[in-house]
Amino acid sequence: MVQEKCRLLSSEQVAPGHWVLRLAAPAIASFARAGQFVHVRIPTTYDPLLRRPISIMLPEARQGNLRLLTCAVGRGTRMLVETPIGTELDLLGPLGTAFPLPGGPELSEAKEVLLVAGGMGVAPLVFLADTLRGMDHHAYVRGLFGAATEDLLVSWTEFAARCDEFYVSTEDGSAGEQGRVTDTLVAQLERGQADVVYTCGPIAMMAQVAQMCHDAGVACYCSFEQRMGCGVGACLSCAVPAAGGGYVRVCRDGPVFAADRLDWEAILDDI
Amino acid sequence: MTSERPDMSVQLGSLRLRNPVMTASGTFGFGVEYAECVDLERLGAVVIKAVTVEPRIGNRPPRIAETAAGMLNAIGLQNPGVDAVIAEKLPELASYDVPIIANLAGESVAEYVQLAERLTACGYVAALELNISCPNVSHGMMFSSSPELTGELVAAVRRVTDLPLITKLSPNVTDIVPMAVAAVEAGSDALSLINTLLGMSIDVARRRPMVGNITAGLSGPAIKPVALRCVWQVYEAVQVPLIGMGGIMDSHDALQFIMAGASAVAVGTASFVNPAASVEIIGGLEQYCCDHDLCGIGSLVGVAHS
Incomplete structure (x- = not known):
């Protein structure tokens, strides 16, 4: 895991409400594995305050770039996709399980x-x-x-x-x-x-x-999403119910979980 | 300009910190979660997540919601219990050269006493912080809402430990000053100001509270003026060192707390936004001292009062 300043190379709308961001992120791209995510800071504001977890769609390891798919659902993600090309974004990653x-x-x-x-x-x-x-x-x-x-x-x-x-x-x-x-x-x-x-x-x-x-x-692995705080396993905000009781952290124990590790009934109850 | 580096160290009771910047409990786990991207040995101290006698699984999700320049959380003191914390969490953190401050949360005086005894005896901990102000569990703020109960609790813990004792107070009271005075009179060596503000948010689309616990603790830049006011008021009423916290994002914010009367500061929510925040704040404070020809950070404590 590194905190890396990443230049936004392009931002392309690929579907209604959906954008693919390309970022120069040589360190993160070099050791990202499928399933992992990056925690992206919304530039130059404390409102919204928190980073946004975005799963990695593709690292272009040779060029040192990352492609991220994001859906502009809220104010934070909208600000992210409207960020001018060339802006340096603050990324934390790669995070979580693959x-x-x-x-x-x-x-x-x-x-x-x-x-x-x-x-x-x-x-x-x-x-x-x-x-x-x-x-x-x-x-x-x-x-x-x-x-x-x-x-x-x-x-x-x-x-x-x-x-x-x-x-x-x-x-x-x-x-x-x-x-x-x-x-x-x-x-x-x-x-x-x-x-x-x-x-x-x-x-x-x-x-x-x-x-x-x-x-x-058949074995099943799922990649999960949850509202998140720190992204590194410290704050326990992104908990989801685990099979057998208690909680697991999406940011550190996930986002990829073996499906039988989760309490799906409780998860469906919470949404 | 002075050629020597300014003295950044601060004294909290018998504990000397190399600089006044620590992590706020609950925002930094057991320290090691951040070790990959933060140099723990630069910090003044690491305050670990609250420890309870028995393991706690925590509150049902969602546990977090964003608000204007802030966030709500209701984790519910999830932790593996004091035995597991001592056996599994503290040894790894203790391998770093940084003082560990344990945050204790109990449901009765007897539980706080038991926690204090165990954590004092384990040998890993440099100071105890009594969390009498968690807004996210039932009875969490019971002690912090009454000077008598605060005094009774602090006195009971004081009898069983020689470690520096810090009491963390709640802003969710009519007047924080009597709580501060009671904690100090009962033997608290320092005070942490403040815990989160009790708040809530509603998801209009779902017509439900945003957070599973319904109410939650507000933190982040939104609460900084409230925290600063608490430090200011308490500084005028007690003689012990204060640890200021609540929305500190950068060294400019930290300087405000120090000038209001805080001897040290804790960085909480800012670590989520920028894991390097605490280390950057240390650098910023040192730079301020250099720029203003100060021989040490201590000379700034409470200067805004004069």
Whole structure:
């Protein structure tokens, strides 16, 4: 983890309300792993006060750049996407846990993987797909991407280009299958071709994905989001309920959790 | 210009700090969480997150909400309990050359006494800070709302420890001065001013309170004028050193607290915004002393009163 001053190189609107920021962040880009995030300070103001946690969509390690996908939902993120190009932003990162990879200790046998993205949850999965492609004996990657409408399939080409197979669904049927991404997941799990599922998206969606994987006996890892304070595990603000009682910290114990580590019922109660 | 570096050290009871900047309890974990990006050995002291007798799992989320130039938190004193803190947390922090100040939170005089005895005996701790002002647990502010109870508690803890004793007071009272006087008369060596202000926020879209605990403690730049006023009032009423805190973001803010009467300052919410804030404030204070030909920071304490 480092605190790095990063020049904003570009800010591109990629969907209604969604921007991709490119930053010169050589230190963070050099050791970021898929699933990790950066904590970004809103420049030159104490109002809003806190940093914004944003997951890393892609490090361009050779150029030393980072790509971040952000949704301008509130005042802070709006100020961030309106920051003039060339401004130096204060980033803390890379923070948190990464997705465990096939061939690693948790997933030594995994050969076929499913990536399940909902809306802007695609960001860490683009990075993961990119990482998987770069591995020596890379696993077969199926990407599933769902959103409400076609124009909210944010950066789908980036995702699709890094998957061996790619499936799209929209709730209104404007692109791909009409329905939810979890409908597509049912069919995939029934075929029994997934050794591990990685997911990121709205909490209700991830809860469903977690349940389906649990029922199918497939390992599942999800990338989480929560209002956050320090970002380094000190303030305990970003707690989410853990399976078996107590809480885990999204910033330090996560944002990537094994799905069975969380108490989904309590999590759904809190939203 | 003086050629020698100014003396930044401060005295809190029998504890001498190399500089007046410490971390505020609850904002810096057990120190080591920040070790990758903050040089802990530059700090005057690390004040650890509140310790209770038994482990506490904390409040239900959401635990934090942003407000205008501030934030609300209601963590609920989540901590692994005093035994685990001594066994698992303090040894690692103690490997750094920085004084550790333990923050104690109990539900009764007996619990505070028990915590003080354990933390004094463990050998890792340089001073005790009595947290009698947590707004986020039931009874959290019971002691800090009554001079009699404050005095009774401080006197009981005083009997079981030789460590410097700091009492952390709440701004959520009609008049903070009688609480300060009671704590000092009962043997408190220093006072921490202030804990968070009790507040809340409502999520209009969900038609629910923003924070799971409903009410929460307000911190950040928004509360600085209130904190500064508390330091000012208490400085005029007691003789012990004061540790000022509440919205300190930079050395200019820290100087205001020192001029109002604080011998030391604690940096809290600012660490979330800028992990380097505390170290930058130390540098800023030293620079101020150099720029103004001061031989030490101590000569600034309370100068705004004269």
